[in-house]
Amino acid sequence: MWTRQPLLDNGTMVRRVHRLVKRANLAGWLFVVLLSAVLEAVVRLFELQDSLPPPSATLHALADGMVSGTLPGELVTTLESYAVGLALAIVGGVVLGVAIGSSRTLLDASFVVIEFLRPIPAVALIPLAILFFGVGVPMRRLLIAYGALWPILINTLYGVRGTDQVLHDVAATSGVTRVGRLVRVTLPAALPSIATGIRVSASLALLVGVTAEFVIGTEGIGSYMQRQQLAYQLPELYAAIVLVGLLGYVINVGLRVTEQRVVFWVGEKRMTGR
Amino acid sequence: MLRVAQLGKRYSSDGPAALTGVSFDVTAGELLAVVGPSGCGKTTLLRLLCGLTPPSEGAVLFNGRPVLRPPHEFALVFQDYSRSLFPWLSVVRNVMFPLRGAGLTRTGRISRAEAVLDEMGLHGAAHKYPWQLSGGMQQRVAIARALVSLPEVLLLDEPFASIDALTRAELQDVLLRVHGVSGGRRVTIVHVTHDIDEAVYLADRVLILSSAPGRVAGSIEVGLARPRAQTATRSSPRFLAVRNEIHLVIAAKELG
Amino acid sequence: MIAALLNRVVPRLLGVLVFAAALGIWEVWARSEESFLVPPMSAVAERAWQVWPTADFLMPVAASLKRLAAGFAIGAGIGVVVGLMMGSSRRTRRTLEPLMEFSRAIPPVAIVPAAIVVLGLGDAMRIAVIAFAVCFPVLVNTIEGVRVVSPEARDTASILHVGSMGRTFRIYLPAALPSIVAGLRIAVSIGLLMVVISEFLGEGDGLGRYILFHQSQFNMPEMYGGILFLGLLGYVLNSLFLFAEHRVLTWHYGAAGVQAP
Numbered sequence: 001m002w003t004r005q006p007l008l009d010n011g012t013m014v015r016r017v018h019r020l021v022k023r024a025n026l027a028g029w030l031f032v033v034l035l036s037a038v039l040e041a042v043v044r045l046f047e048l049q050d051s052l053p054p055p056s057a058t059l060h061a062l063a064d065g066m067v068s069g070t071l072p073g074e075l076v077t078t079l080e081s082y083a084v085g086l087a088l089a090i091v092g093g094v095v096l097g098v099a100i101g102s103s104r105t106l107l108d109a110s111f112v113v114i115e116f117l118r119p120i121p122a123v124a125l126i127p128l129a130i131l132f133f134g135v136g137v138p139m140r141r142l143l144i145a146y147g148a149l150w151p152i153l154i155n156t157l158y159g160v161r162g163t164d165q166v167l168h169d170v171a172a173t174s175g176v177t178r179v180g181r182l183v184r185v186t187l188p189a190a191l192p193s194i195a196t197g198i199r200v201s202a203s204l205a206l207l208v209g210v211t212a213e214f215v216i217g218t219e220g221i222g223s224y225m226q227r228q229q230l231a232y233q234l235p236e237l238y239a240a241i242v243l244v245g246l247l248g249y250v251i252n253v254g255l256r257v258t259e260q261r262v263v264f265w266v267g268e269k270r271m272t273g274r
Numbered sequence: 275m276l277r278v279a280q281l282g283k284r285y286s287s288d289g290p291a292a293l294t295g296v297s298f299d300v301t302a303g304e305l306l307a308v309v310g311p312s313g314c315g316k317t318t319l320l321r322l323l324c325g326l327t328p329p330s331e332g333a334v335l336f337n338g339r340p341v342l343r344p345p346h347e348f349a350l351v352f353q354d355y356s357r358s359l360f361p362w363l364s365v366v367r368n369v370m371f372p373l374r375g376a377g378l379t380r381t382g383r384i385s386r387a388e389a390v391l392d393e394m395g396l397h398g399a400a401h402k403y404p405w406q407l408s409g410g411m412q413q414r415v416a417i418a419r420a421l422v423s424l425p426e427v428l429l430l431d432e433p434f435a436s437i438d439a440l441t442r443a444e445l446q447d448v449l450l451r452v453h454g455v456s457g458g459r460r461v462t463i464v465h466v467t468h469d470i471d472e473a474v475y476l477a478d479r480v481l482i483l484s485s486a487p488g489r490v491a492g493s494i495e496v497g498l499a500r501p502r503a504q505t506a507t508r509s510s511p512r513f514l515a516v517r518n519e520i521h522l523v524i525a526a527k528e529l530g
Numbered sequence: 531m532i533a534a535l536l537n538r539v540v541p542r543l544l545g546v547l548v549f550a551a552a553l554g555i556w557e558v559w560a561r562s563e564e565s566f567l568v569p570p571m572s573a574v575a576e577r578a579w580q581v582w583p584t585a586d587f588l589m590p591v592a593a594s595l596k597r598l599a600a601g602f603a604i605g606a607g608i609g610v611v612v613g614l615m616m617g618s619s620r621r622t623r624r625t626l627e628p629l630m631e632f633s634r635a636i637p638p639v640a641i642v643p644a645a646i647v648v649l650g651l652g653d654a655m656r657i658a659v660i661a662f663a664v665c666f667p668v669l670v671n672t673i674e675g676v677r678v679v680s681p682e683a684r685d686t687a688s689i690l691h692v693g694s695m696g697r698t699f700r701i702y703l704p705a706a707l708p709s710i711v712a713g714l715r716i717a718v719s720i721g722l723l724m725v726v727i728s729e730f731l732g733e734g735d736g737l738g739r740y741i742l743f744h745q746s747q748f749n750m751p752e753m754y755g756g757i758l759f760l761g762l763l764g765y766v767l768n769s770l771f772l773f774a775e776h777r778v779l780t781w782h783y784g785a786a787g788v789q790a791p
Contacts, residue, residue, distance in 0.1 A: 027621070028628040035629070051648045108541035112549040119764035121723045124738070124757050126730070127745035131567055166357045169326055173344040174372035174423075184371075188362045207637040211727050214639060222639070226731075229643035237647070241640045248635030265361035265405060 061235035085144025097156025122147025148201035155197025159190030276300035282331030303460030307473035315488030349425035410441035484527035577751035601660025613672025638663035671713025675706025715771035
């Protein structure tokens with residue numbers, strides 16, 4: 001029932017595609033199409049174009065924006081800071097989390113500081129960050145990194161501390177060194193928590209990044225959206241919203257798939273009730 | 275070879291003693307079973323024996339040296355196999371885990387692990403993951419992992435408690451086989467269990483612990499011939515006699 | 531006895547000491563550097579002491595909290611209702627799933643310009659955006675909470691001939707409560723985030739605007755104070771919901787005779 005997928009072989013590929021098609025949820029997508037059609041009719045009938053563009057116009061604007069390179073360009077700008085910031089947060093969060101989580105002293109020492117800094121939302125720091133770092137790329141990267149750090153740090157911490165004592169005992173009786181234990185037992189055991197933390201951070205980082213772009217208004221998809229709103233270019237605005245949503249969705253799905261491959265044992269442990 | 279002298283353990287300085295005044299010896303090659311009611315400190319004793327927990331009083335001596343941390347020569351099989359096997363490693367890599375520092379090449383480690391798995395009757399399972407196997411097979415993997423480093427002393431903490439009766443009988447015989455083999459040199463086994471029948475079936479000698487606080491209530495030589503068989507041995511008069519004696523000792527301690 | 535007490539106090543003390551040391555370093559560094567952007571902690575504290583109890587500060591805070599409450603109520607309400615529907619009916623869930631997955635992937639800030647166009651720059655826009663952001667964590671957690679309702683509970687509902695309305699509110703809702711409350715806790719943090727974001731953009735008052743205003747005026751102590759107060763607010767709200775979650779969990783497991791994790 002629950003088996004790890006063998007890596008690559010033709011039979012498996014065919015079977016997997018087949019399963020994907022069945023899982024594709026025709027009803028759900030039809031609903032979306034239906035909803036769009038209704039929306040289209042309503043907007044045109046009641047002449048709501050001033051507030052809400054008809055879906056057809058949005059799609060058109062989306063296609064135009066993609067083809068002309070405007071949307072991809074802004075998207076790449078946003079993604080660049082996003083990726084760097086998130087990467088920094090992951091490295092920093094995991095390293096710190098493992099270090100603090102595995103030492104009782106460090107945990108006690110950093111507890112108050114962490115609880116103090118943690119509730120401060122990264123977006124609230126945008127004005128501060130602007131003063132310190134200006135309005136360019138470094139500022140966005142740092143802000144995103146700061147915002148994304150916390151879920152990863154906290155989750156890594158809990159993952160490390162929550163590691164089953166039995167596993168530590170096994171390592172102790174198997175003659176593994178302390179460092180070896182950290183890498184070969186603690187880290188893999190904490191991986192499910194770390195993966196959850198990364199997933200949460202990924203969407204938080206996108207939020208922080210796009211918000212910063214809004215507030216600053218120079219480059220990136222966030223500022224593009226703001227410009228379209230100011231210029232009352234509604235189809236373009238909604239096209240950008242759809243694009244950002246798609247981006248968020250792709251990132252989320254990508255992370256989940258990666259998670260399922262890297263942390264492949266989690267579903268099963270839950271099945272056996274552990 | 276293994277000596278326990280006036281061993282005591284309390285978990286907090288003003289709390290109750292989990293164990294107190296425990297003294298016994300284990301001779302090389304012996305299969306010693308430890309029985310007692312729940313809460314008598316059997317698991318604590320095992321943890322103290324292999325150095326996972328430091329004693330509050332007394333000492334554990336292995337070949338004359340005090341045991342302060344898990345010795346290389348010891349191996350431990352835990353009760354909850356689903357938590358003690360690493361779920362991110364395949365069966366063969368789980369079994370290979372203790373071999374890292376042993377100075378073997380990777381191929382050497384793999385072949386040693388596979389050999390032990392074969393001995394355990396797990397030939398086809400090498401590349402599966404622990405959670406894909408049944409409980410009995412998982413516990414065999416745990417035993418295989420314990421044996422792969424050729425330990426002198428094997429400690430088992432109620433290893434068959436979470437296993438169904440039929441599989442349990444199989445595994446008991448597997449353990450007996452392990453004890454009897456090992457090329458001329460017998461593995462010393464300390465087997466903790468709450469199942470008195472199992473203790474008598476497996477052991478050369480049974481140590482009885484009483485509870486609250488845990489202390490040695492008695493030690494009985496089993497004196498049954500080897501090799502043992504599930505039906506023949508368990509219905510022999512001697513088996514029943516020893517078994518009853520143990521029950522009586524425990525009951526007396528409970529009441530007295 | 532004393533040893534046991536010390537054992538519990540000392541670790542906490544270490545944390546507090548480290549924190550105090552960090553504050554001390556901030557103080558010393560800020561004073562020596564005389565950096566304009568980093569006022570000494572004492573200046574921030576002093577200004578906070580003066581400003582926080584005043585109406586000038588508390589009014590924007592109240593405004594922010596009011597928006598949060600309104601948006602939270604609406605968003606959570608929608609989340610729970612739709613979540614109950616989607617959790618109890620596989621068909622409903624499958625049909626709404628793609629729309630839900632896509633909508634929740636949109637960073638709520640992206641909704642702001644659309645909301646501005648339709649609802650203007652005022653509170654209606656803010657509450658709408660907050661409700662949008664709050665809705666999804668609650669929705670997802672409600673669905674999950676209902677989905678894992680034990681087969682025994684469902685069977686009980688069938689045997690007792692409970693109608694689908696009754697089933698939803700009298701069995702699924704209570705059973706899903708721990709999960710729902712967890713979702714509410716996550717949602718309140720996101721809600722607070724959106725309050726700040728929506729106040730950065732658009733016009734009006736509020737704590738977010740307070741922070742932005744003082745940044746533009748280069749009033750550093752006020753700005754820092756505002757940010758810290760926001761953190762404090764977040765901490766208090768989170769703790770409140772954690773407490774509620776714990777109570778619900780204990781009641782839940784207590785009723786089942788099982789030890790709460």
